[in-house]
Amino acid sequence: GAGVSQTPSNKVTEKGKYVELRCDPISGHTALYWYRQSLGQGPEFLIYFQGTGAADDSGLPNDRFFAVRPEGSVSTLKIQRTERGDSAVYLCASSSMTSGRTFNEQFFGPGTRLTVL
């Protein structure tokens, strides 16, 4: 079956612009996570969805970051007024407790590399 997909794979933008990053989770996975990863570091948690609602957005760095998951499947991470410090790889993961799996067994997409010039 299809894994987690993310689009675009690369995004170059200018400081101050608005960007949207898309995540298509594995079908049927109720939990969806967004992470940000900088070079040489592990993933940094941003936000977690259970179904359509954001169950935990404590990792969002500031109010320029926002994410939605309107139908409980596809999610979009939105970044307003981008800054150079936002440059990183943005990872999406999904998980489910079906088929004997656990929430800690997260399936990751390939990520979107965001570069803010």
Added chain:
Amino acid sequence: LAKTTQPISMDSYEGQEVNITCSHNNIATNDYITWYQQFPSQGPRFIIQGYKTKVTNEVASLFIPADRKSSTLSLPRVSLSDTAVYYCLVGPIMDSNYQLIWGAGTKLIIKP
């Protein structure tokens, strides 16, 4: 929140068994230990998960002592393709609201 400590990097050679140890002194009673592997330009991939003693799958083995304050990921007969970053994480598996804390991982380099 339970945190983990693991070596920043390790080197080994093809065909060898590699053991990566992770310390988690503050692990809670309901925490499980989960290991992920990440190749360059890819998202992390789940390898193995366990609570105590030994867990084995087709990829690796996980050894957890009785006090659970550490764990060892064992990769049998590594190949060049096992070069990757390996992350050790702890947390409750039944609680989707718990956010796993990722450290910098262990960069494993396999040499010919």
